[in-house]
Every structure is written in structure tokens, then in C-alpha cells.
Amino acid sequence: MASRRRPADSVKTDKKKKKKKTTTSEETAELCSLVGDEQVKKSVQEAWSQRTAHTQGDLELDCQPFPHCIIKNFLGSETFVENLQRELMELNFHEKSNDLYKFKQSDDLKKRTEPHISGLRAALFGRFRSWLGEVLQVELEPVVDISCAKYEYTDVLLCHDDELEGRRVAFILYLVPPWQSSDGGTLDLYTTDSSFQPQSIVKSLVPSLNTLVLFEVSPVSFHQVSEVLTRDKCRLSLSGWFHGPSLERPPRHRGPPIPRSPHLPRDETLLLEWVNPVYLDISYQEQIQEEFEDSSEIQLKGFLKEEKFKEVKEALAQIQWTKRGPPNKRCYEAATMNTLPQCVKLSTPMCCGELRRWSNGGYTLLHDTEASRAEYALDLVLPFCGADWQSEFGGFTCYVANEEDEELLTVYPEDNSLALVYRDKETLKFVKHVNHKSLSDSENSLTCRSFYDFSFVYYE
Template structure:
């Protein structure tokens, strides 16, 4: 948090612990509840946490705090693969409540003026930052007296409609206890979303004997939360942050009321034990056990290497049997020599290309119609707030995790003949994408070298539920060609933009996907190879975006990805018009010119 003091001195405990009184405006009954609250905390699951439902501050105080923030403070929109949020005032930037001029000398006139307009918030800050409250928190958590220093972070955050925060454990630096005070609309209901979600964890994969870092990779969260806590007005939540244990997230806000909260951390003198297992450290690790993609599989027949630059006719690469196979799936337009040359020229220029209406109607119509039926059956998309984590899960569609890296449904059935969406997609995956004929076709489209193997899966990203996160475990040692065939609601047409404003023209489903407002797009970003440190990246916006590919119905995206590039599928909003169904395959290639 930004603060005029780079290093905050530790204040010795000077308040008698036997006669602890909490400062106003903290509710007068809190200390009387200490034994019950601490007992409930010690027995809570899936990890130890505490919850004061609706009486954290004295009556009437929080209404004033809420109004002061809304009337005086601006919020800045921030978004990454992990979150979508409006960040507001950092209480550390406001001067302390004091008559001592020396205390306020380091603060700007702007901050002094702002503080004068929010007297109730300043009173609350003084109480939250007080020694008395820190002692109280230590007792609540059952941690050693004096564990918490006078370093406190606290800021106002607003999760408006569509905002969210994905699964993480809050472990950064010397953070010790996380806390949240909710200032939501008093009429907030479960259908408005914004729940605090808590996750069970289990031990991660352990590398084989003799391998580097021969320790367990640490606990990982389950794919779905096991407990939710509503953001009730004047309620308070707290927990000790623990690497690989205190996994939590903020559910998307479905309603049109802002989820306003004060969130912060009490710090200790030192970083927590096993900090190498913290979420941010794990996302920046490429050690064994952190990969989520699996091994490459060789083709069943030799693909062959061709000097594409000297190929005049595609018949020199594709046999009659190759063409017969390809034409049973692919739109004939993309199999002509002229189209192949045009696509190759664009790919050589941009290292990426999107091919719309790629699959022929016979196959695509089966996929699209069955996908629409399943979304309706599961009550997903178009702003429906009744999303259930179990939606769509069955003996063929399995949920993929862990939640701090990804959540989506993966098709693991074997059927390729029925008219179900999964079987139809699986048919394209197994019989087209994994074929040597398709690999040869990709050589013609890209001029890349012979693919050595492939790995991939059929996925479904459900509105209001699913995503992937950029992490170092997906970095490759050699270049890859990403081939992703996407199916979503819409016609799959290229959207037009206004020449003057640059805004997307139209309001149909294609335009909504292209806007990026409902997520589901695939984003490529550059990995920071220079720094392996886990800074406060939940607040950072320094990722270098290289490419963003909007979801588009029946569109094949081809992207050349070098070893220093990560990718993610942005969280799919409940306001998306459908699930994102795709076949995502990586081909292990080498290349000289891209």
C-alpha cells in the first residue's frame, strides 16, 4: 500500500490485555463475544475463518461511512486474468486522526482535504488501525500476543455488476491476517452474487525421487468452493493467511447494486512459513507439478517435412485421402490453393490468423444446436444468476482444476458418433485435429516446420463460472502452434468498427463477444523472465499483452507461441450469451522465421 513512511516502526503493546476495550465505532458487544467468536473460528472449515454477520460497527455508523465514500471518492477500473474490480481509496494515504501537525505534514493538501470530508471513515480507520483492535484480532485468531505489528493495509474496493476476483490465498510478503468489512446495500440478496467463496485444499503432486525440488508442490484448491459467505451489510470476515490453505474468491456480482467493502491485512514481522507454496509463487513456478497441459502425443503416421516456400500446388503435400478427410470437416473455401496462399501470407506477417466459418455446415450445425440446448437446460448465460457449480457435470464432462489456475469442463467421453455436443466436438478433435493430414494442412497454412506431436482437449467454459489463469507452468521449452476451434452463440462474423470513435458497430451477439465486456476471450501475454518474485500482482497492470482473440462462432484461431509467452481464457461472465465450447490443441513445432 502507498504510504509516506517506507518503513513503519513497531509500536510496543501498551494497552493492558486484561482490561481490553475496543474503540468507537466498533460495536460495544464485540469484546463480550470474544470467547464465542474465537471458539467458532478454531472449529471453522474449510480453513479457519471468522464471521460477524451484521453488527461489527455501532448502529448508523456504517451508513455514514458508505455515504462518505460514495460522495467523495473516485474509483479506478482495473482488470487482469485474476480480477475485474473498481479500486477506490487506500486508507493508508489518508492522514491519521490527530491534532499533531507533524503527523499530517507528510500528506498532500488533496488527501488532507479529502479526509476532512469523511470524518466517520477517519474515525473507523483509527479504530481498525488501533493497538486495541490488533490485540483483539490476535485473540480471535489464537495467534501469539504481539504477532501483529502496526503495519496495516486497508482500501475500499467496489465490485460492480460483472466484477469478480478469482481463487487465491492472499499470501504476499508479511501479511498475517486478512479482513473484510462489507458496506453493501442493506437490501443485498443471494441472487445479487458477490459471495465470498472458500475452498478446500489437498496436497499437490510430489516430484519423483532425485528430481529438483524434491518436495510436495504444496496444497492446491479444489475446483469449486465448499462454503460461501454473503457480503451482508455491516458484517466482518477475517482469517489468518496461510500459503496453500486460505484459498478464497469473490463470486461475480450478478445484480445492479455495487458490492462495496473495506479490505485489508494486518502484518507480522516476517513472511509466513512455506511461503514458496503461496498462490503467486506457484503461478510463477515452472517446476514439475505446476504444468496443467499434459504430454505431447505423437501422430499415428508420419507427417513429413515440406519446403512450403517452393510448393506450387497443395496436391504436392496433401494426398487424395488427405483431402477426402479434410473436406469431410472443413469448409471447402479453406481448401483451395488461393485461400491457402492468402492465409499463409497473413500468418507469416502476423504469426496468427482467425478463420471464420471454418467447419462445414454439416458438422457445425450439430455442434451449435446441441450446445444451445445444453445451455438452456443448464440455465446458463444471458445474465442468469442461478449458475450452479455442478451445471453440466456428468460422466462425460468432468470439471478441471485446480481453481487457482483454471476451472472449466473437459470432455472425457469416448463417443464420436452421437449428436451430442461433446461427441461432435470429440469427433473433430480425434479424427481431424489429431490426424497427420491436418498437420500437413497446417504446414501449408503457416509454413511452420513439421509438427512433432500434439496435445489438447475439448472444453466448455460456462457463463458465470469458468476461466483459466496465466501461469508459468504452461510455458513451453520449444515453439508451439496453438489451434483453437471455438463455438459460441452468434453468427461468427467479423465486427465492424466506427471510423471516428473506433467503437464496435452493432449490438448482436458477435458484437458483445468482440467488446470484451463478457470475457471468454483468449489473451496472450509476455512472461517476465527477469523476475521470479511474487509482488502484489493482484494490483498490478504491467502484463505485456501481445494478442487478444475474441470468441467467435465456428472460428479457428491459429497462433504461433514462443517459449516466453503465456495465455489465458478470461473469466466468462454470466452475461455472456452462451458457454464457450472449444477444441484447444497445441502442436510442437520449430520455426526459423516467426
């Protein structure tokens, strides 16, 4: 490609422009007066160490279900807040989606030179870090760990404790428009049991403009960002961690293994009664086997005879359901075994099996898996979901490589379509969070769509 040298005057002009563009002035972020008050600092320090509640002006310390501090009007200037919002909204955001969350996030802000972003960063990791370290009586490192997040309709961050080596205090600064609890996007705090597993939400904090929330990262600091339910607002926030010596953690809890049953040969006439005859044809079975061996997954549509499929679908309404947790691993409903009608009673030949119901808020996370306990496993899922279930609702199963973000396979629920997936212990799976779109608007009231599936894992 031909190129031309620009005139000298043009080069000089461009250099001047470039120099001007990269020259920025940092705006000073004035923090609320409470942070500079020695008496307030001593009071908060004493309350935090004794795990007692304390309120003073715009500052509130609550120790239930775990210690957390809320500071309203954190930044002293409304103009600074408005300019900070503007700079943040002009950043590039990346879609983040996996088993745990769905939202948009900026790159790390530690090198951003915008005047209000850099000014806030200097205040947080300078004056405020010193204040916080004295309150907690711990040496916090001058490490910048901060990014911006945008949560919009159906975005969510599921239950977790923020545990990672070196993280000592988590913080969130909200930069939202007027917000109500009905908009979703609340910061939900969980109680924990004697095994340090999350149980239930006991407090929900509604985002509020220019409010800072912080808490120590600990074995009991389980929290979530509930699904955003408003279509018209953006839940904008700055969040990150102050680093320092981690709190001591107990050994990670591991639940008991799911019981497995030995194989019991069954009368093959049962297959003739239930299964679509096309799948009992030997030549078709050979074709299925070849395809399955080639790709390790297959979906067998119309697997059950139509009359049997309808029989089971009608019987599902008679079943009682029990919610399964803990929420840092899973959230869905499993059938209560003694309420199962005869036509859906489960047997488990060398496998673990459940009849599950999925509705708004249901999910499983990657570490809710038995894969590490077997070299190879075969997943079998038979959904009953109806024609109105859409992929955008969630509830689909994703397979990923262990410790990698790469998605290997996604299996969407489809009526009477048997899915088989053969995997090794390095392949993990999760069921994507069922979002607010799964609710249908019927005469100005929301009704809950749901679907069912028979889920089995066969082990070698």
C-alpha cells in the first residue's frame, strides 16, 4: 500500500494535539465529614471490634447477618458525583456471563486518567483506606482493585462469599437513578449454618445514589445481587476490594455424596410400553450410537410415546416439591419421593436421579457437581417444558472445561427430547439462572412459567 509523508507543519500540529489530549487534571474527591471525624472513627472501631450495631448520622454499622457498614452521601459534592457518572458511562463495558453472574463490566480502573475517576480512586485508596485500616485495626495494602459494573434488565450475581486470597474488605459505591426494591438489584445478605453454608436472605439493601457499602470478606459473608427487574434503569456501581491479611477460614464444607444404587435388570417390555418405537429399531440404534460416539452428546426428540408423555405431564401437577440448596451451589425444587405417582416413580440403576422443577430464580453453579468423583459420567435429561419455554428465559445446561471460560456445549430444554451427554471429570456443568423473562403477564399480574425435567447421572 502506498504511503505519503505528511507536511512538517501537520506533524507538529498533531503532536501538540496528542500532548493536550493526554494531559489531564485530577479532581479532588471530598469525602463526607464523618470519615474525618476522630470521635466517629473511634466509635465505629469499638462497635466493629465488639460486633455491635452503631449509627451516627449518615453512617450505619450493622453486624447481622455479618458486619457491614453503610455510608450515605459518601462523596461530598453532587457535581463530582454527576461528573463521575458521566465518565463511567463513557467507558467500554464487556458482557460477563457464566454460571454465577450476568452483567456488564469495565476494565480495571487502576490506570484510568479521567479526572473524576482518578480523583475517587486516590481518595478511596488513600485517605479512606487509612481510615478503614484504623477502624478494623489491620494494615491494608495500597493495592488498587476497582472496576465499574452495569446491571440491566435480568442481570444478576448469585450467592457467593467473595473469597479470594488477599481480599480483606469488599466495597460497592452506588451511582444509580432513584431506585426502589421493586426494581430488583438489591444487595441480599445471607445467614449461615454451623457448617458456614448460606441459608436464607435476612437483609436486602436497596441501591441508593452516592451510598457506599462495605464488609469484611469472611467465611460467612455470603451475599448476592438480586435480578434486576426494571427495563428502564441502569444499576451503575463501582466495586472492588481492599487487600490485606485474609481472615482465618475453616476447612471448606463438602456435603455427603449422593447415594447411588446398583444396577437392577428390568423387564425390556417396559421399554416397549414407554419408548418411541423408532428408538427401539436396531438399525436406528446403530446410527444413534455412531453419532453419540463421534460427538459424546445427542438429543433424541420425541423419545417417549406421545400418550406416555402426556400421562407424565398431567401427573406432575400431583407432586409435592422441596427446595434444594444451599444457594452458593444450587436453587431449584426436587420432587418429594413419597408423593410421586406410579407413572413417574424413579429407579436409579448405577446412577443418581431426580425429578426437578425449574422456575424464576432457579440455577445450579459449577461447583455443584459430582464430576470430580468419577472419571467418566453420562448425563441424561428428559424435559417437560411446553412450547412457550424460550431459551432467553435461562434454564439451559452449559458444559465448560474445568478452570476455563470456554463453553463446550449448551443443551436447551425441549419437550420430550432426551439429551445424553458423556463427559469426563474435567468437564463441568451448570444450569443457567432462570430469569424474570420467564414470568408471563396475564391480566396485569405476573404468573410463573416453569418446566420439569428428569435428570440422571450414570457413573462408570
